[in-house]
Amino acid sequence: MYNPTVARLTYRALLGRRRALILGALPALLIVIAVAVRLLNGADDHAATEILGGFALASMVPLVGVIAGTGAIAPEIDDGSIVYLLSKPLDRRTIITTKLLVAIGVTLAFTTLPILLAGFILNGNSQVIAGAFAVAAAVASIAYSAVFLLLGTVSRNAVVFGLVYALVWEALFGSLVPGARALSIQQWSLAIAERIAGPGADITSEVSLPAALILLLVATGLGTWYAARRLGSLTLAGER
């Protein structure tokens, strides 16, 4: 289920070139904001929840997920180089699971660690806010990676659709339309943060914890399964 060569190629595609800069920009911004708020406001639980929930989990994690999830496969499908992976005695499920693991690893590295660090800077992990959001981000990273990797196998405009989902659906609809919130990876992971954080942390989710866990598992599992299926019948359109 894991091929080190596929992993190496995917890592180099994700972390090489300009993509690494984009990936690193948002976490860097988060740290800068955290330092600035701490210096101006002092330690503040409410500010920590606002920044980690409102910016980190709501915007940074899905954006990093889009870049890593779609970037793990979409460019290869787009330029046709995926043919070098597919024309090998390799199960296509192995290609997908390997790419998924790499996307998860990259998303985790660029979200969980900076969130933990920012949380400690903001309020020293008081009310376990830093820990709660770090765990939520980790779980969300897995689900985002699976969903956006699938998107990368389905659409040539994966990044656009990913951004629309991350920014319009999760951020905009999520805050305006109550029903949309229940169908949002952000809300599912918030349910986990809510459980972990102390009672004074003021973290609330639209969904209950069991429902959130089930939905996260289903989204990740279905996304991975269907991505492998898509890759299995990939016909390299545009080459005819």
Add this chain to the structure above:
Amino acid sequence: MTTIHIAKTSRWFGNVVAVNDISMDISPGITGLLGPNGAGKSTLIHMMSGFLAPSAGAVTLDDQPIWRNPEAYRRIGLVPEREGMYDYLTGGEFVLANAELHGLPDPGAAAHAALETVEMTAAADRRVSTYSKGMRQRVKMASALVHQPSVLLLDEPFNGMDPRQRMHLMELLRTMGEEGRTVLFSSHILEEVEQLAAHIEVVVAGRHAASGDFRRIRRLMTDRPLRYLIRSSDDRALAAALIADPSTSGIEFDTAENALRVQAVDFLRFTTRLPLLAREQGVRLFTVSPSDESLESVFSYLVSA
């Protein structure tokens, strides 16, 4: 020794039939897949390389299906037409990655040997993005050869190559063919096929238009006149004798060439009658050369048919 069997295979995309009921066997040696752009060559190659399921019929490697059978790739080397090839790797890393993906026992040695075969060891440490078109093509070849496949499929391999690179690749393919590998390459350029492959498969508008030695295919088209240029000790006497024979439909005396241009309608009868007639007339033949038996004329005939 491996043969690709294509049996009554069709492939359609919605309402468009790209490949229409084609049956052919691709045997060891070099085969040229010839046809104009959009004739269905790439669709055929994609089916042979497991990237497209036939809508009807079967495409098999010996007797194993190729579609949804990754094990077939142990015997297939594919040189795709598209350029995308992990430009951020060096040529050496690229071929090594291909060797590893094949699960070869010693990928490093296999990659080195493949790079040597295509004479790319000197540039192996350069990034693929810095390569010329010909170098990319050679590294693609190395990646396709790294596991010593018995079948080599090349989609338009000469596209964009300069003459020297073309010669080099042709030489390489000839070697592969002589080694007993099944080499199939597609092209819409007649000279390429003519220079490299004695055996051709012609596809026109999704249909299998012709198969075999292109000279023989040409001869089989008896309903189309064949042109010969003939020089002899007495052209006019020979011309008179030839026009009296039903194998010949027209003769012109080419004063510039100082030769006869003969239009024959029956290849077999013409080639057996010509020497007999010459001897009867006491005429010595100096030159008998088919003047339009190039692939170009075969091809334009097939396309217009």
